[in-house]
Amino acid sequence: MQRSALSLTDFTMPRFLPEPSYKHDQPPRIGVLLVNLGTPAAPTAAALKPYLREFLSDPRVVEIPRLLWQPILRGIILNTRPKKSALKYASIWGKEGSPLQMWTAKQGSLLKGYLGEQLQAPLVVNYAMRYGQPSVASRLDEMKAAGCDRILVVPLYPQYAASSTASVGDAVFAQLRRYRNQPAVRTVHHFHDDPGYIAALAQSVREYWQMNGRGQHLLMSFHGIPRRSLDLGDPYHCHCLKTGRLLAEALGLSADQYTVAFQSRFGRAEWLKPYTSDVLSTLPRKNVRELDVICPGFVADCLETLEEIAMEGKQTFLSAGGTGFRYIPCMNDRPAWIHALAGLVTRELSGWLTPGWQAETALAEARESQQRARARGHQN
Numbered sequence: 001m002q003r004s005a006l007s008l009t010d011f012t013m014p015r016f017l018p019e020p021s022y023k024h025d026q027p028p029r030i031g032v033l034l035v036n037l038g039t040p041a042a043p044t045a046a047a048l049k050p051y052l053r054e055f056l057s058d059p060r061v062v063e064i065p066r067l068l069w070q071p072i073l074r075g076i077i078l079n080t081r082p083k084k085s086a087l088k089y090a091s092i093w094g095k096e097g098s099p100l101q102m103w104t105a106k107q108g109s110l111l112k113g114y115l116g117e118q119l120q121a122p123l124v125v126n127y128a129m130r131y132g133q134p135s136v137a138s139r140l141d142e143m144k145a146a147g148c149d150r151i152l153v154v155p156l157y158p159q160y161a162a163s164s165t166a167s168v169g170d171a172v173f174a175q176l177r178r179y180r181n182q183p184a185v186r187t188v189h190h191f192h193d194d195p196g197y198i199a200a201l202a203q204s205v206r207e208y209w210q211m212n213g214r215g216q217h218l219l220m221s222f223h224g225i226p227r228r229s230l231d232l233g234d235p236y237h238c239h240c241l242k243t244g245r246l247l248a249e250a251l252g253l254s255a256d257q258y259t260v261a262f263q264s265r266f267g268r269a270e271w272l273k274p275y276t277s278d279v280l281s282t283l284p285r286k287n288v289r290e291l292d293v294i295c296p297g298f299v300a301d302c303l304e305t306l307e308e309i310a311m312e313g314k315q316t317f318l319s320a321g322g323t324g325f326r327y328i329p330c331m332n333d334r335p336a337w338i339h340a341l342a343g344l345v346t347r348e349l350s351g352w353l354t355p356g357w358q359a360e361t362a363l364a365e366a367r368e369s370q371q372r373a374r375a376r377g378h379q380n
């Protein structure tokens with residue numbers, strides 16, 4: 001709700017969050033925060049409602065003026081969509097909960113282990129979700145409390161879009177506004193053409209072909225965005241096409257052996273074309289009956305890949321006359337992807353990861369542990 005008048009809290013609430021008193025010998029640490037979209041807490045309508053409310057109230061996601069959009073969202077969408085979406089989530093929910101949450105958490109801990117070994121530096125590595133939990137704000141608070149004075153934020157979206165990547169930036173900077181002593185922050189803009197990312201994708205396709213055989217055509221399906229965003233200067237469409245071209249080159253595919261398409265249309269406006277569902281229903285008519293499908297824009301399997309593509313998309317293709325539909329999983333916890341992510345993070349940390357910094361941190365940590373030991377001695 002927009003407030004029009006000043007209230008008592010404007011005069012009594014502290015403007016910034018409380019800070020611990022400044023310590024001269026605090027070991028300087030660097031935080032690396034992976035951020036993905038987020039997911040409901042459970043595959044139920046009750047859990048979907050607050051998740052979708054938060055997600056679809058983000059002005060980066062739906063650019064309709066708030067006064068027009070909120071009545072539609074609260075009056076119609078939040079009364080119909082949660083039930084339908086909950087059924088879809090239920091069909092992909094695993095023992096460890098939401099696949100997106102499970103894979104993102106795994107990526108965080110694998111990256112932490114990998115960087116710890118490679119850099120021998122005490123990095124604080126964790127993950128957050130843009131919507132739902134663990135929130136970006138809570139993870140930044142934790143990193144700050146752990147002594148991070150520099151934080152690298154990695155939105156897990158290879159292709160930049162305002163509705164995904166920039167929204168992560170908004171959440172980060174909104175929390176920074178609440179700090180008196182702000183950490184320095186860097187954000188990764190995109191990695192759609194990163195050689196490590198492309199090589200990891202290509203390796204996942206080759207290995208899939210070796211294990212499962214190969215179809216006649218490769219469909220690369222990316223999440224869509226409204227066409228209007230492209231017209232207003234969003235680079236997402238170009239990033240997706242470039243990823244598609246680089247992946248095709250790495251696999252030695254000619255232009256007629258692959259198609260880039262866009263899925264997950266939301267609302268009635270035009271979105272990026274061709275729509276994945278249209279491509280799936282027309283390919284059999286062009287004599288493509290054995291199809292492989294990959295979703296290179298998602299680095300972790302989620303509702304949009306496991307349900308929309310591997311279940312619904314398969315049905316669409318087979319009903320249109322296709323005979324074989326093979327969904328190639330996202331990179332999830334594949335070693336080549338974790339290696340690519342570590343390379344990307346190391347490059348983005350350049351200038352922060354100096355040998356001097358490592359020595360300084362090691363010294364400060366030794367001092368800190370001596371102090372702790374001494375304090376323990378006093379207590380005994």
Ligand SMILES: C=CC1=C(C)c2cc3[nH]c(cc4nc(cc5[nH]c(cc1n2)c(C)c5CCC(=O)O)C(CCC(=O)O)=C4C)c(C)c3C=C
Pocket residue numbers: 037038039040060061062081085098100157161163164223224225226264266297298301302303304
């Ligand atoms: C590639 C990144 C993504 C972009 C860009 C993106 C834009 C975008 N999404 C919606 C609406 C919905 N997306 C939903 C799910 C969803 N979206 C992404 C990624 C991007 N979205 C992911 C990874 C997921 C899956 C989350 C999971 O828990 O597995 C949903 C929720 C599900 C549903 O009810 O259908 C909606 C809604 C819009 C409007 C948009 C850009 C304008």
Ligand SMILES: [Fe+2]
Pocket residue numbers: 223264
């Ligand atoms: Fe989405």
Ligand SMILES: [Fe+2]
Pocket residue numbers: 264265303304308
């Ligand atoms: Fe979808």
